[in-house]
Amino acid sequence: MIDAVIRFPTFLMTVSYDNSKIIFDGIKAAGIKSISALPETWLGLLLQRAESDPEIQLVQVAKEEEAIGIAAGAYFAGTPHLLLMQNHGFFGAINGIVSLAQLYHVPLCMLIALRGHWGEPYPWHTRGGIVTEAVLRALGIPFEYAREPNQVAKQIREAWTFSQSSLSPVALLLTRDLMED
């Protein structure tokens, strides 16, 4: 039944090299010394930079919920830490966010790749993209969308500051406008 095979449109997606650099520089300018992450297409160039930067300690996890524990450990240790994840990884980390970070007032500064939203060609990302904002609202997690390369460094700095003053998880959503060329 070859006719029944649904053919997905194939787009040649390019992750923005320039904007990945701007974001990474913004992370460093915010004073971040440690990053936990699970590799994701949009985050790939950021991770490469983090991996090769001697001033940044990178911890790659097997599942995003681990990163909530690692972030708590870094916070207790007094090391400025940032979490990089995809929105679907964020969903998988929710119990840790609620029952460790929020319960114990541990701040989290999360940069979340917002897959499955405006312009998304891949069907498998779409449900997650559609519900991300509603889930963030339900959890009471403050968030902003990062769309403009000339704003994103300031947004990262402000996300970091707000996470530390509110002792709360804070999310900056990395959009397609920013992450793809």
Next chain:
Amino acid sequence: MERARCLEMIYPELEDKLVVTIMGASAQELYNLGHRENFFYLQHAMGLASSIGLGLAMHLPAERVVVLDGDGSVLMNLGTFATLARYRPKNLIHMVFDNGSLLSTGGFDSHTTSGITDIAAIARGAGIEHVAAVDTAVGFGEAFIAALERNDLSVIVAKVAAVGPEHYGMDLQLPENAFRFRRWILDRKRAAGQAS
């Protein structure tokens, strides 16, 4: 072997270590021995005690970190063994008290009951070199001393009876525990910085 006896045995050694426990009986039994500012009780978020321990160990290389985990909790985060193996912090001891039971939530059998699932084998398979599996008090004590002396990532899986404390309760609010734990660490960092 009872977990409470094991904790009693190692308690004096925990005076200057950063200790992270899982919820329920383990947390209570440690607390009952006498709370210290360097103890953090993760009363929920099952599975993440070892991840907190990893975060502490990687960011505080001058400290020793001891995680008191359980079979029910670690089964919720088996990926942690792989992440621990990958980063291999020398200053982390990950203890798993395996009572084969979800004791704090009604005593249901866990997957380790009757030897179905072997947590020590999972840890070894994940790539952790130093894994001890013990089921006697003497074996436990020896494994702990060896881990302290080794100065390398060590996992100790201790088979214990499915028994817990008679009463639960702490005079410590959860955020208060987090705030004080962090303050203890930062004060020590500051003191060490001044000394050097």
